[in-house]
Amino acid sequence: MAGPTTGERTPRGERRPESSGPPPLRRLLRRHLRTIVVLAIALAFLGCGAFWLLYGSDLVRAEKVSVSGTRVLTPEQVREAADVPLGKPLISVDTDAVASRVSRKLPRIDTVDVERSWPHGITLKVTERTPVLLVQKGGKFIEVDDEGVRFATVSRAPEGVPALELDLSRSGSAAASLRRFGEARLVREAVRVAGAVPGSVARLTRTVKVRSYDDISLELKDGRTVAWGSSEAGAAKGRTLTALMKAAPRARHFDVSVPTAPASSGS
Known part of the structure; x- marks a missing residue:
């Protein structure tokens, strides 16, 4: 069988240049794995920070209750019926339970919407029943x-x-x-x-x-x-x-x- 031609021979002492194609699969996997680990660590830190902000810090706690829509009732009566747990993390206030308490204690209330007003408030929007x-x-x-x-x-x-x-x-x-x-x-x-x-x-x-x-x-x-x-x-x-x-x-x-x-x- 004929050997390499003159054009195919590589001079002695010189290395054949490496292919310029894509890197090997193992190298790609290692690179992707490092990226995934870095992202996972970053997400873990973000999650811990968000959890602390919402539940552990004093930056987003329920401190005031605003009432709108009253006509016969007073805002203070609505606040008393709502019994919002002041001082607790705002995220942990059960808005459905607050609405239920208002409706149960004040039959004059037809509808009540309870919303969180970040970072420190709870807003109660009420509609009173009108006698006909x-x-x-x-x-x-x-x-x-x-x-x-x-x-x-x-x-x-x-x-x-x-x-x-x-x-x-x-x-x-x-x-x-x-x-x-x-x-x-x-x-x-x-x-x-x-x-x-x-x-x-x-x-x-x-x-x-x-x-x-x-x-x-x-x-x-x-x-x-x-x-x-x-x-x-x-x-x-x-x-x-x-x-x-x-x-x-x-x-x-x-x-x-x-x-x-x-x-x-x-x-």
Whole structure:
């Protein structure tokens, strides 16, 4: 077999140049392993630092509670009900538990949002229930909101909120309605009626009276009455009542229980 040609021979004493291709696999693995170890150590230090900052330092601890949205309640009442553990790490404050305590201790609160306000605060944003009807009991007044929830008892009736009168006889159609729907459902129906009454009439409404599911009426402050019927078709009944009152301003009684066939009487 022929030996290397003259062009292929390497002069004696000289080394053949190394290939300029990629480094061997073992060298790459060692380099990647060093990179991974360095990154792991850096992440461990960062994790320890973050843990210490959130749980061990005094830089992010709960020190104050801010309250917004109150109308009848005071911010101090909300703070007391929230019972936020001041001095604890802010990250460890259980916001769901805080919200639960506020809702349980203060039924007047409809919704409460609890947020961390870094680095030292807890913020409580509350929405109070608004009474749409009042139930008089023993010289006091129970406030009922737009969901039919009886949420507070007050000694003085809020201005502009009509009374709810449950005239639920224990015999006849009223008794049948009470057995079928229950008092709580009939209260919700009265709330729906109160919400559908036009604003101009709502301001004059003194009492919403419930005799049965489909026999709900209004008594106005000037003595006029409105037969509303059930809570169904509330928007149509509201429009009809507004038009009927304009057409018969001297009438004393209005009937919109069937909004397509309204009636008025008296003068």
